[in-house]
Amino acid sequence: MVKEIERYGIPIVHMATITTISESVGANRIVPTIAIxxxxxxxxxxxxxxxxxxxxxxxxxxxxxxxxxxxxxxxE
Known part of the structure; x- marks a missing residue:
């Protein structure tokens, strides 16, 4: 979903605890969060x-x- 939104020129920030998942789904901007x-x-x-x-x-x-x-x- 993140990649599709960015494809339309809308920047997205994915805030996630497990950043490896963010990377695997193609998020370009990742902000690590605190805990699940x-x-x-x-x-x-x-x-x-x-x-x-x-x-x-x-x-x-x-x-x-x-x-x-x-x-x-x-x-970070």
Missing amino acids: PHPVGNPDLPADEELELRRRMVRKALDALGTEVKEPTQF
């Missing part, structure tokens, strides 16, 4: 720290959207 049960958060953190963690991840994904890539690239 909580990919974009950490419920063990205090609420304000978790909110900041989520914001950092979204910013990373937005930065990845604006980056030209020619092959699968992970944005």
